[in-house]
Amino acid sequence: xxxxxxxxxxxxxxxxxxxxxxxxxxxxxxxxxxxxxxxxxxxxxxxxxxxxxxxxxxxxxxxxxxxxxxxxxxxxxxxxxxxxxxxxxxxxxxxxxxxxxxxxxxxxxxxxxxxxxxxxxxxxxxxxxxxxxxxxxxxxxxxxxxxxxxxxxxxxxxxxxxxxxxxxxxxxxxxxxxxxxxxxxxxxxxxxxxxxxxxxxxxxxxxxxxxxxxxxxxxxxxxxxxxxxxxxxxxxxxxxxxxxxxxxxxxxxxxxxxxxxxxxxxxxxxxxxxxxxxxxxxxxxxxxxxxxxxxxxxxxxxxxxxxxxxxxxxxxxxxxxxxxxxxxxxxxxxxxxxxxxxxxxxxxxxxxx
Amino acid sequence: xxxxxxxxxxxxxxxxxxxxxxxxxxxxxxxxxxxxxxxxxxxxxxxxxxxxxxxxxxxxxxxxxxxxxxxxxxxxxxxxxxxxxxxxxxxxxxxxxxxxxxxxxxxxxxxxxxxxxxxxxxxxxxxxxxxxxxxxxxxxxxxxxxxxxxxxxxxxxxxxxxxxxxxxxxxxxxxxxxxxxxxxxxxxxxxxxxxxxxxxxxxxxxxxxxxxxxxxxxxxxxxxxxxxxxxxxxxxxxxxxxxxxxxxxxxxxxxxxxxxxxxxxxxxxxxxxxxxxxxxxxxxxxxxxxxxxxxxxxxxxxxxxxxxxxxxxxxxxxxxxxxxxxxxxxxxxxxxxxxxxxxxxxxxxxxxx
Numbered sequence: 001x002x003x004x005x006x007x008x009x010x011x012x013x014x015x016x017x018x019x020x021x022x023x024x025x026x027x028x029x030x031x032x033x034x035x036x037x038x039x040x041x042x043x044x045x046x047x048x049x050x051x052x053x054x055x056x057x058x059x060x061x062x063x064x065x066x067x068x069x070x071x072x073x074x075x076x077x078x079x080x081x082x083x084x085x086x087x088x089x090x091x092x093x094x095x096x097x098x099x100x101x102x103x104x105x106x107x108x109x110x111x112x113x114x115x116x117x118x119x120x121x122x123x124x125x126x127x128x129x130x131x132x133x134x135x136x137x138x139x140x141x142x143x144x145x146x147x148x149x150x151x152x153x154x155x156x157x158x159x160x161x162x163x164x165x166x167x168x169x170x171x172x173x174x175x176x177x178x179x180x181x182x183x184x185x186x187x188x189x190x191x192x193x194x195x196x197x198x199x200x201x202x203x204x205x206x207x208x209x210x211x212x213x214x215x216x217x218x219x220x221x222x223x224x225x226x227x228x229x230x231x232x233x234x235x236x237x238x239x240x241x242x243x244x245x246x247x248x249x250x251x252x253x254x255x256x257x258x259x260x261x262x263x264x265x266x267x268x269x270x271x272x273x274x275x276x277x278x279x280x281x282x283x284x285x286x287x288x289x290x291x292x293x294x295x296x297x298x299x300x301x302x303x304x305x306x307x308x309x310x311x312x313x314x315x316x317x318x319x320x321x322x323x324x325x326x327x328x329x330x331x332x333x334x335x336x337x338x339x340x341x342x343x344x345x346x347x348x349x350x351x352x353x
Numbered sequence: 354x355x356x357x358x359x360x361x362x363x364x365x366x367x368x369x370x371x372x373x374x375x376x377x378x379x380x381x382x383x384x385x386x387x388x389x390x391x392x393x394x395x396x397x398x399x400x401x402x403x404x405x406x407x408x409x410x411x412x413x414x415x416x417x418x419x420x421x422x423x424x425x426x427x428x429x430x431x432x433x434x435x436x437x438x439x440x441x442x443x444x445x446x447x448x449x450x451x452x453x454x455x456x457x458x459x460x461x462x463x464x465x466x467x468x469x470x471x472x473x474x475x476x477x478x479x480x481x482x483x484x485x486x487x488x489x490x491x492x493x494x495x496x497x498x499x500x501x502x503x504x505x506x507x508x509x510x511x512x513x514x515x516x517x518x519x520x521x522x523x524x525x526x527x528x529x530x531x532x533x534x535x536x537x538x539x540x541x542x543x544x545x546x547x548x549x550x551x552x553x554x555x556x557x558x559x560x561x562x563x564x565x566x567x568x569x570x571x572x573x574x575x576x577x578x579x580x581x582x583x584x585x586x587x588x589x590x591x592x593x594x595x596x597x598x599x600x601x602x603x604x605x606x607x608x609x610x611x612x613x614x615x616x617x618x619x620x621x622x623x624x625x626x627x628x629x630x631x632x633x634x635x636x637x638x639x640x641x642x643x644x645x646x647x648x649x650x651x652x653x654x655x656x657x658x659x660x661x662x663x664x665x666x667x668x669x670x671x672x673x674x675x676x677x678x679x680x681x682x683x684x685x686x687x688x689x690x691x692x693x694x695x696x697x698x699x700x701x702x703x704x705x706x
Contacts, residue, residue: 167535181576183572219534231577235577
């Protein structure tokens with residue numbers, strides 16, 4: 001059954017949830033979205049892989065991106081969608097088919113927006129960055145993403161969450177010398193040496209910088225630890241995997257320097273890193289958006305694709321229905337009222353009734 | 354080809370090594386040993402599983418056990434035996450077919466010992482205690498192991514190593530509370546809490562008690578550590594596996610109390626434990642044996658089956674050819690001179706030429 005973008009936005013959310021689209025299995029949903037967008041006269045549609053870009057071209061002096069990923073984490077006995085009258089329950093309701101439904105409803109229902117809009121529906125957000133549709137579009141057709149401002153419809157409790165913190169993951173290794181544990185004084189215990197790594201982490205004092213009026217909150221945490229050879233062997237290596245979340249007033253390089261200094265004297269290997277994104281709330285389009293949405297904008301602690309827009313020179317915020325702390329949980333759900341409110345606020349910001 | 358127990362003890366060692374007998378695959382070697390012992394008139398032979406007990410019954414007032422296990426750790430591209438003129442190389446040369454060859458040569462070659470002897474050749478020493486042949490004999494026929502003194506032919510560089518240290522293994526657990534690592538202040542990091550466990554271990558001061566003139570050396574070591582859920586989740590549990598080696602002046606219960614006190618405030622689970630064995634060098638048979646062997650007896654740090662004899666009320670020492678630190682190594686080997694020396698010393702201690 002084709003998607004009906006003119007249906008009620010809640011019914012549209014239910015329909016999207018019931019088309020399973022776990023990462024790497026987005027083709028059916030991408031096909032359905034493409035079919036529905038292609039018949040809308042005021043949009044120019046481009047498909048790249050299983051991602052879709054749909055643009056108005058009304059000659060406005062301002063262009064805004066409204067984007068959402070269409071993939072979900074794996075099914076966990078939480079399909080199909082269930083509507084209890086207040087909440088929609090099921091995989092992807094919160095992260096983030098509620099937000100995708102809002103964007104699709106606007107794409108179909110606002111033919112004459114007061115700003116030009118670039119709608120982006122993309123694949124591969126929940127897995128390794130190599131599959132990320134937004135990244136693939138930015139590499140193949142960066143022109144399609146040019147804009148003054150971007151709204152990412154990630155769940156944020158229908159409030160503006162601005163910017164995002166960056167992330168660095170490192171492995172801190174300690175070394176020793178093996179020996180039979182019955183004669184341990186003949187070796188050096190690498191696990192004991194990791195005690196100092198943990199001691200420093202426990203004494204860590206988090207920086208909480210205020211940027212554009214938003215207070216960020218950094219973090220430095222051991223997330224994994226491993227070591228040991230066998231129960232009768234003195235261990236010669238231990239590895240502490242440490243994650244650092246850093247506020248967007250620091251670059252990736254500065255964050256890495258901080259981590260290396262912090263573990264001075266230890267062997268530190270960088271495994272993964274991604275920059276943060278400044279909130280950018282001083283941009284006129286962002287100001288207008290925040291005023292329209294109302295409420296106090298909040299800082300975004302988790303990393304999202306707003307950082308990709310930021311890297312492209314496009315200020316971006318998160319704004320979508322659903323509690324972000326429910327993302328990836330079996331019991332994820334979204335308040336129906338938030339879906340409806342997000343659609344109404346955006347519709348009115350775009351000058352439609 | 355049947356085993357020739359009257360052959361040169363070095364040739365006999367080579368023959369034993371070339372009959373592969375990895376734990377749980379001892380049947381062939383047990384059959385061959387049984388066949389060779391059965392034709393010796395002065396011995397009464399009992400088979401229990403793949404273990405053999407062969408006893409003289411000359412009516413002496415003193416009885417001594419001479420014992421060795423016939424199994425090995427897994428093959429590691431180190432068979433057959435290779436004789437370079439000075440060393441025998443190959444799986445089991447050191448641990449402990451050199452010692453088994455000595456015992457078999459005595460069994461066949463000393464028909465009129467000045468003490469009654471119980472020879473024990475047993476299976477399943479290198480694996481879980483449930484398979485240990487000495488344990489199985491002690492349960493089924495404890496009378497067969499009654500003696501005034503026992504010599505375990507474990508590799509000890511052809512010197513007397515007396516007693517053995519006990520061992521306790523525990524898991525020390527720390528707990529926390531999960532949270533997304535981007536909002537880590539909403540949870541509690543269990544891996545950081547393990548820092549205090551490691552700090553105490555690093556500050557541990559080993560007891561070195563002197564018992565019967567031998568200085569033991571205790572140890573308390575983290576041997577394994579693990580913790581963590583995923584790289585974006587604050588970990589709610591960490592486990593440090595700790596091994597304690599304790600001198601034989603302490604019981605298992607006392608050692609456990611020490612460990613629990615040491616980790617006061619943490620969740621401690623006992624995984625495994627085994628008592629030590631007092632050196633027992635004040636027993637007349639032991640004294641005479643030490644005098645005959647010559648050299649200074651040493652303490653045994655590693656756990657061996659002497660502790661089983663000790664638990665049966667039989668003082669026991671380790672005495673056999675081979676460097677104990679080569680046991681379980683691919684390159685294990687035994688000096689030919691030590692095999693010959695051990696056989697000569699024991700032969701003369703038993704009153705034979």
